[in-house]
Amino acid sequence: MIANRAPAWDVAAPSFTGVLDDDARALAEFAAAGEDVLTGLPAKAERDPAQRRVADDVLTACRTARRAFLSRHVEALYDLLTDRRTSYLRLPVLVAAAAERFPGLVPSAAQMAAELDRVQADKEGREIDQGIFCAAVLRSATAGSHLIEAMLRPTPRALQLLEGFRRTGVVELDAALIERQGDAAEITFRNAHCLNAEDAGLIADLETAVDLALLDDQVRVGVLRGGEVDHPRYRGKRVFSAGINLKDLRNGAIPFLEFLMGRELGYINKMYRGLLVDPAAGAWSDRTVVKPWIGAVDSFAIGGGMQLLLVLDRVIAEADAYLSLPAAEEGIVPGLGNLRLTRLTGARLARQVVLGGQKIHAATAQGRLLCDEVVAPQDMRAAIDRAVRELSAPAVAANRRMLTLAEEPLEVFREYLAEFAHVQVLRAYSGDVLAKVERRWQRSGSVR
Template sequence: MSTADTRAPAAPPAPATARGRPADRLDRAARPLAPFPDPGPRTGEQRARTERLLEAGRAQRTAFLDHHAEPLYDRLTADRTRRPRLDALVEDAASAVPGLVPTPAQLRADRAAPPGERLGYETDVGVLLRGLLRCPAAGGHLMDSMLRPTGRALGLLAEFRATGTVRLETTELERRAGVARITMCAGDRLNAEDEQQVDDMETAVDLALLDPGCEIGLIRGGEMTHPRYAGRRVFSAGINLKRLHAGEITLTGFLLRRELGYLRKLLLGLRTDEPSWRYPLTDMPWVAAVDGFAIGGGMQLLLAVDHVLAASDAYLSLPAAQEGIVPGAADFRLPAVTGPRLARQIILGGRRVRATDPEARALVDRVVDPADLDAAVERAVELLRNPAVTANRRMVNLALEPADGFRAYMAEFAVQQALRIHAADVLGKAGRFSARPPG
């Protein structure tokens, strides 16, 4: 066990009031931050002692960030002239202020450890990001940075503009008649979401928004190879619980990235280097078509698009509370769509909403026979070609989702979700799912 296990954290740093440069005050305030214990097996008493030290250290770092989030963020971003994404920002923080957040090596070691030996270092990442997101200046800049196109998308842009198609590992993008058609095609796992799928989806959304030949976006699930649904289209089975149990669902690479990245880009658009005075983001209307089911993250995606169609035999659900986690930004968005009572039934009680249920009218714009869904999709796409749609969707989305309200939600989400993904009940449920035979 590391010698850090026996060191009690120093008292939370007091607000820096002494004269001097902000950088000097930041460094002085950070000196008492305790180092992190190394992951590894521990006896019952050793484990209890380590958890007490982690708890005290998290309170200490929260107090530090309450007073120093803005100068810290300015240091990490060179006075906001740089726009690092979440994973790079966390890595920079570990280097710039030792003891504030685990190092990349410590995070990798903790994720690779057996579930019972993990120390939950994602929680310490959440404490950092909550502190930054709580700060209006730092949090606003960070959220704005996450609306920028990814380097991967920029690298593929010339190919997509020339060919109109891009095939990624879990996602296909095709431009046809001005429509960016995104097909989720992880057919062996029912489009269950993992970090690869989030990366592929954000890349596809970026490419669609960057290409002037795309006027409208369409998202649909492809045909499955999974034996239970072979040859049938499925929208999404939600989070990949096997990957969660294996420590491969991370806060920065999945849980926060999908909310601040491609889902918010669907809602608001892209931030580019050449914003127009007419509107600062590059955006367009989006349609989603649900075959089979939209579970968990699949249903969350529907809350970020403009028009939803569903086959009459489809259903929607948010089983996150049963799985033990928080369903992304659905807790923020769903009550405005359905009203708080139905939202509680769906989120807290796991109520499944079938496309033909009366309650589905708040979630689905049109329900059609499965055989007619292809034709209905094309009609919906044409409906959104109206020139006034884009301007009005901007105003609706700005009214429904004020940036400061969303920022405050995501700040608390960063910690609450990090705590849940390492909770014993969640790992137990995910472990039982991982042990199931395929099919």
């Protein structure tokens, strides 16, 4: 490619008629023309300003066309992909099916595979197109509600491990350990090398562990706690969570579907709303398994770690522990923290935390808004056992189900997630975020 030369992009946007097959064909042809132009350009990191402008024009035009197509057809195509909502497809499977059935709508498997080899800043941003699709599905009350239910079902891996867990009471996963102790299932985060920061592996393991805790009839209460870590400053100490692994984000290893959307629609929502065990229509209480959850916060709960606390029924923290949502500093959206924090802290403090990065120390008046009990480190075990006994009462699960219904109706959750899918994926590829994670990586090479 000659410097400062770029192929022209002058293809007219498709005119959609409202007929699904015709519009799908028009979108596929338009997207293919755009891909031809992108193929004629160097890799993103090697483009000159003129080539970058052409690529941006192509990507913007194709995304505008995708939004227009989905605004007309999202419910019809969702019905096609799910056999009129009789099949419950997890989000990655649904998007893969859409790529195959509707070429040009979402990235193909080959396009996503090519992205995996690049750091975040050098990717084409194919996940933005996945975000457009997810947002459209979630905006539909019909399709979005069905997708939420699909993501609330037990994972295949959990179902495979369930018999062994019921028999032994222990399952060791790569990044998490689940152990049954009396009435409780204790889930320990074991990402020791990175202060129990969240990465794709931990998210997958936590969903499996949460499923097991909810499926096992011998378990009445779930407990979340961070394990001991390797960091020199905290070696030998327990840490609850350092939030998202920023090194992985910089390296392009935080997937949009499995991580950014999967954690919200998956294990966190299962802890909050329950595990869907019966897809048949009926009362939500007959279709789901709900149990109370306890969080034991050692050292700190940052970012996603603090977000977890907002759906738990009892939070016990060490006296020296602190909580924070450093979203403004990192440039991304703190999951559902913006939706849930206000009802615990009030609007003013929530803005100070989310927009200003204010830390909340557990042993303060502000900390008491988020922590039910603050204890000395040596008293943590006794506090957990006491909380398990109190929350094992038969009426607890029924009442926390009704509290969830009152606090966060499903439609509020769905509408928030629809906007989150759009905003978060754009933030993940925004220049300020990419620059911040690169500076941090260059400075320390560590997660935080």
